[in-house]
Amino acid sequence: MPQKTTEDLYLETFEKRPVNHKALADLVSANLGARIRTWLDICSRCGLCAQSCFVYLSNHRDPRLSPAYKVKHTLGEFVRRKGRVDQAFLEKCYETAWLHCTLCKRCSLYCPFGIDIATMLSLVRTLCHSQGIVPSKLAFFTENCAKSGNHMDLPPEELAETCNWMSEEASETVAGVSMPMDKEDTEYLYTINPREPVFYPQDLADAAMIFTVAGENWTFGSRGWDATNLPMFAGDRKVAGKQADNIYQEAKRLKAKKILITECGHALRSLRYEGPYLAGYADGLPPVPVVHYVELLYEYLRDGRIKLDPAKKLKEPVTYQDPCNVSRNGGIWEVPRKIISLLCEDFRDMAENREYNHCCGGGGGILPMGPDYRPRRMLNGRLKAEQIRQTGAKVVIAPCHNCFDQVRDLSEHYELGVKVVSFKELVVHQMIVPENLQPAGE
Amino acid sequence: MDPNGVYLFLIGPALWFSATFCAAGFLARLCFLYGMSLGQDKVFYNHQSFYWGSRSIAHWLVPWGSVSYRTQPVFTFFLFSFHLTLLATPIFCSAHNELLEKAFGFSLWSLPDTVTDAMTVILLVSGIFLLVRRLVRPEVRALTGVWDYVLLALTVLPFASGFAAYHQASPYGLWTIVHVASGELLLVLLPLTKLGHVVLFFFTRAFIGFEMGTRRGTRTW
Numbered sequence: 001m002p003q004k005t006t007e008d009l010y011l012e013t014f015e016k017r018p019v020n021h022k023a024l025a026d027l028v029s030a031n032l033g034a035r036i037r038t039w040l041d042i043c044s045r046c047g048l049c050a051q052s053c054f055v056y057l058s059n060h061r062d063p064r065l066s067p068a069y070k071v072k073h074t075l076g077e078f079v080r081r082k083g084r085v086d087q088a089f090l091e092k093c094y095e096t097a098w099l100h101c102t103l104c105k106r107c108s109l110y111c112p113f114g115i116d117i118a119t120m121l122s123l124v125r126t127l128c129h130s131q132g133i134v135p136s137k138l139a140f141f142t143e144n145c146a147k148s149g150n151h152m153d154l155p156p157e158e159l160a161e162t163c164n165w166m167s168e169e170a171s172e173t174v175a176g177v178s179m180p181m182d183k184e185d186t187e188y189l190y191t192i193n194p195r196e197p198v199f200y201p202q203d204l205a206d207a208a209m210i211f212t213v214a215g216e217n218w219t220f221g222s223r224g225w226d227a228t229n230l231p232m233f234a235g236d237r238k239v240a241g242k243q244a245d246n247i248y249q250e251a252k253r254l255k256a257k258k259i260l261i262t263e264c265g266h267a268l269r270s271l272r273y274e275g276p277y278l279a280g281y282a283d284g285l286p287p288v289p290v291v292h293y294v295e296l297l298y299e300y301l302r303d304g305r306i307k308l309d310p311a312k313k314l315k316e317p318v319t320y321q322d323p324c325n326v327s328r329n330g331g332i333w334e335v336p337r338k339i340i341s342l343l344c345e346d347f348r349d350m351a352e353n354r355e356y357n358h359c360c361g362g363g364g365g366i367l368p369m370g371p372d373y374r375p376r377r378m379l380n381g382r383l384k385a386e387q388i389r390q391t392g393a394k395v396v397i398a399p400c401h402n403c404f405d406q407v408r409d410l411s412e413h414y415e416l417g418v419k420v421v422s423f424k425e426l427v428v429h430q431m432i433v434p435e436n437l438q439p440a441g442e
Numbered sequence: 443m444d445p446n447g448v449y450l451f452l453i454g455p456a457l458w459f460s461a462t463f464c465a466a467g468f469l470a471r472l473c474f475l476y477g478m479s480l481g482q483d484k485v486f487y488n489h490q491s492f493y494w495g496s497r498s499i500a501h502w503l504v505p506w507g508s509v510s511y512r513t514q515p516v517f518t519f520f521l522f523s524f525h526l527t528l529l530a531t532p533i534f535c536s537a538h539n540e541l542l543e544k545a546f547g548f549s550l551w552s553l554p555d556t557v558t559d560a561m562t563v564i565l566l567v568s569g570i571f572l573l574v575r576r577l578v579r580p581e582v583r584a585l586t587g588v589w590d591y592v593l594l595a596l597t598v599l600p601f602a603s604g605f606a607a608y609h610q611a612s613p614y615g616l617w618t619i620v621h622v623a624s625g626e627l628l629l630v631l632l633p634l635t636k637l638g639h640v641v642l643f644f645f646t647r648a649f650i651g652f653e654m655g656t657r658r659g660t661r662t663w
């Protein structure tokens with residue numbers, strides 16, 4: 001008998017309970033608008049989408065992993081059976097929607113009809129979620145968001161404490177670094193990934209040092225600092241909307257002109273694109289402009305607010321991981337390359353890049369789903385590992401926490417021997433600290 | 443049954459019915475989708491842009507005009523040869539224009555019969571390519587259901603039977619009847635099936651142009 005995978009074991013943990021057909025039918029019908037109906041109706045089964053999908057390509061071109069197949073056998077069936085599905089079907093949908101698709105949207109660029117598969121698989125997640133079929137870690141993070149507005153349920157005092165501690169450390173490099181909390185009338189409300197205060201506090205220090213050297217007027221908000229939105233990937237649209245709105249409201253409360261997001265991909269997708277709809281803004285636009293850290297960093301370098309030491313320019317071969325939610329789904333792909341040209345001597349782009357990049361295999365919520373899913377992530381990430389290997393790069397820049405952790409894991413698993421870095425880390429290492437900000441005693 | 447009577451029925455009331463059904467069917471489908479979109483698809487209207495919508499459509503109407511097309515150049519060649527002959531042959535066929543002339547006193551420009559005959563052959567060869575591709579490529583075969591094969595056959599049938607009728611294949615009368623009847627069946631099926639993409643293509647392509655282009659500056663071709 002074949003050994004059970006962690007995925008099989010996980011599926012067994014789902015509570016066996018009757019499926020609420022009425023609720024499912026209502027949810028299907030409420031979401032079956034003109035777009036989704038048309039997409040389902042006119043798909044001509046040409047199969048052109050298959051070649052666009054990294055999951056299909058990484059898993060030896062298994063025809064059951066083509067985007068059109070995934071939709072046909074999940075949402076297509078929900079609609080055809082009008083919600084009258086059983087638990088086994090929901091579990092199959094669970095695998096497809098969370099383990100075989102990261103909602104990277106690459107397939108919509110390759111479909112002759114422009115069918116948006118990711119939107120439909122997002123709906124499959126919502127349908128599964130309504131019946132309690134949802135990855136346990138994502139459910140856990142969603143619960144935290146509903147409770148406290150951040151994924152780790154971190155009290156504001158703890159964030160403040162980490163900020164104070166990191167400010168002290170950073171002051172050894174740049175004098176007068178501070179991390180203001182709840183300051184009003186700033187240019188930017190700085191929002192972060194909760195992994196930063198918990199696992200990567202240096203990231204906070206790097207950001208603060210850059211702000212200090214650039215002379216930025218910025219703040220954290222004690223009531224809204226977590227820019228990320230895993231409820232969006234868990235299929236819980238209500239909490240996802242609340243999570244995004246929490247940040248918009250915090251920016252308004254503190255009268256910040258813009259919301260700045262750390263180097264994170266899906267936070268940008270949430271706050272700039274999906275958040276307004278999830279939170280019920282009729283025009284689909286965020287009420288406060290949203291800026292990604294990479295965009296601001298480029299402005300600083302372009303305008304000379306941050307100056308780099310040319311002697312410290314990176315000499316090793318470097319490649320850039322275009323995060324799906326920064327590049328294709330965020331419209332930011334030239335700016336990072338402009339920054340790279342200032343930071344690195346030997347830049348080697350991956351074969352498919354910019355808006356046509358491939359997902360690293362860690363997106364769509366699968367990375368925060370925990371170590372049980374690492375084998376699946378490594379299988380799905382095979383294509384990305386090959387892409388990186390082909391560049392011959394020793395350093396991979398990734399302005400997204402999911403990409404960052406996934407590429408690091410890929411490097412270990414596929415023995416790529418690459419180091420993953422963020423832009424902040426590189427800039428802090430290469431920036432010239434002006435004399436007035438040199439710490440005393442140096 | 444009198445074959446001539448059947449023929450007259452087919453090019454008379456049956457043709458009126460199928461043509462009207464096709465037009466009314468599309469109109470009804472579009473009205474239904476429009477009404478529904480006002481409530482549920484605000485995202486379609488919020489980010490409209492002629493610049494991004496038109497580019498999203500145009501690049502896919504040009505052979506090899508998209509990255510996706512270029513990854514499968516041979517398929518793209520046959521996809522276009524199939525669609526171009528599918529649309530052009532019936533419109534510029536002299537026999538059809540003669541019927542138009544007789545019925546309404548006007549007709550469109552006609553191509554010489556040898557040209558439309560060659561176009562029909564191109565369509566049939568392209569149709570066979572599409573069928574073989576469906577059977578041979580695992581990712582396409584896995585997606586294909588019985589209805590997809592039936593629709594492909596029904597799409598090709600008016601052309602195959604028209605070709606046989608033009609070349610006076612025996613039994614001539616039967617081929618003509620099959621030709622007209624299958625053509626009319628296709629008109630009826632257009633608004634009801636995935637073949638509706640002949641009209642809906644423009645809406646879905648425009649939408650993805652708005653969604654990725656207007657909002658993000660991302661090309662969708």
